[in-house]
Amino acid sequence: MTLVSPRKLVAVGAAAAAIALALSACSGGGAPKQTAAADSGGNGNSGYKIAMITHETPGDTFWDKIRAGAEQAAKDTGVKLTYSNDPQADKQAQLIQTAVDSKVDGIATTLVTPDALAGSVKAAQAAGIPLVGFNSGIDQYKQLGALMYFGSDENLAGNTVGEKLASEGVKHPLCVIQAAGSVALEARCAGVKDKVSGTENIQVNGADDSSVVSSLQAKLAQDSSIDAIVTLGAPIAMDALKAMSQASSKAKLVTFDLNEQAAQAIKDGKIEFSVDQQPYVQGYMAVTALYLYIKNGNDIGGGGPVLTGPSIVDKNNIDKILPFTKNNTR
Known part of the structure; x- marks a missing residue:
């Protein structure tokens, strides 16, 4: 597996090692608005309650991996985890406020629409509840007041895609944005365009697969100069096919x-490669980092974001990674 240099940001491998060391020292210790609890496991009941709140869109399998990682971390640390989600920014903000009002010990949240979430994040600060960001909001999390961040540098990831496409002679990629207003998705496409100036964006409704297919089919039929399609999520890649x-x-x-x-399509040669941000790791590290901060005052990342990607998955390493996708961990 090839990891792209994080440009002075903290590498996820080092952060994972730090978490493992700290844990050893402390071992005594879908549809919108869905909620689920993961009871304490391996290390007993720590007594801590952590809320994870995301902008998950129903039916997007990406979030299954986030939850799997978070739930495993809850079992490993003895945390009671509650998961909730809503793709609408104002409703996600309400979910964060609800977690604040319920006096949880920590909050892990995506920061995909920073302006809309700022008020509820500040409410967590005012209540003395530690909050970490993950998955979206790498450029805004400090400004909002989140303690730590776990995810990919989306502009760097977009640059990685653009460089690979440029090296293959691609001139007119179509970058498919499936969620309006997402700073992470916009950063990915901007990163591609930095390296391939002919990049064109198209907005589709990622909650409706048939609409995605028809929108892309019409665009491709109308413009034969499009020589690459860049999708920003695995389900959208299957629609693109x-x-x-x-x-x-x-x-x-x-x-x-x-x-x-999508992993099988890479193996079959239908998809050239994927840029993986390793969502299982994001969920796992967000919960574990909160546990360590609450219990031991640890700051994972040393004041900078912890990168979980970009990690390239292609024909060279797909045989190793494919089984893990079946386990819902990659």
Whole structure:
């Protein structure tokens, strides 16, 4: 597996090692608005309650990996974890406020729409509840007041895609944004465009697969100069494959993120490569870092974001990674 240099940001491997050391020292210790609890496990009941709140869109398998990592961390640390989600920014903010009002010990949240979430994040600060960001908001988390951040540098990830496409002679990639207003998705496309100036963005409704397929099919049929499609999520990549078939497009297809179907498509040569941000690790580290901060005052990352990607998955390493996608951990 090839990891791209994080440019002076903290590498996830070092952070994972720090977490492992600190844990050893402290071992005594979908649809919108869904909630689920993961009871304490391996290390007994720590007595801590942590809320995880995301902007998950129903049906996006990406979030299954976030939750799997978070729930495993809850078991390993004896934390009671509550998960909730809503793709609408104002409702996600309400969920954060609800967690504050319920006096949880810590909050882990995505910061995909920073302006809309700022008020509820500040409310957590005022209540003395530690809050960490993950997955989205790498450029805004400090300004909002989050203690730590776990995720990918999305602009760097976009640059990585753009560089690889440019090296293959691609001139006119189509970058597919499936959620309006997402700073993370916009940063990915901007990163691609930094390296391939002919990059064009298209907005689709990621909550409706048939709409995604028809929108992409129409665009490909109308513009034969599109020589690559960049999808920003694995389910959207599968929609793109259908659209490419219907439009008889010969464009290259690359994607961000993984699921079992996209991983198999990489193995079958239908997708060139994926840029994986390792969501299982994001969920695991966000919960574990909060546990360590509450219990031991640890600051994982030393004041900077902890990178979980970009990690390239292609024909060279897909055989190793494919089984893990079936386990819902990659």
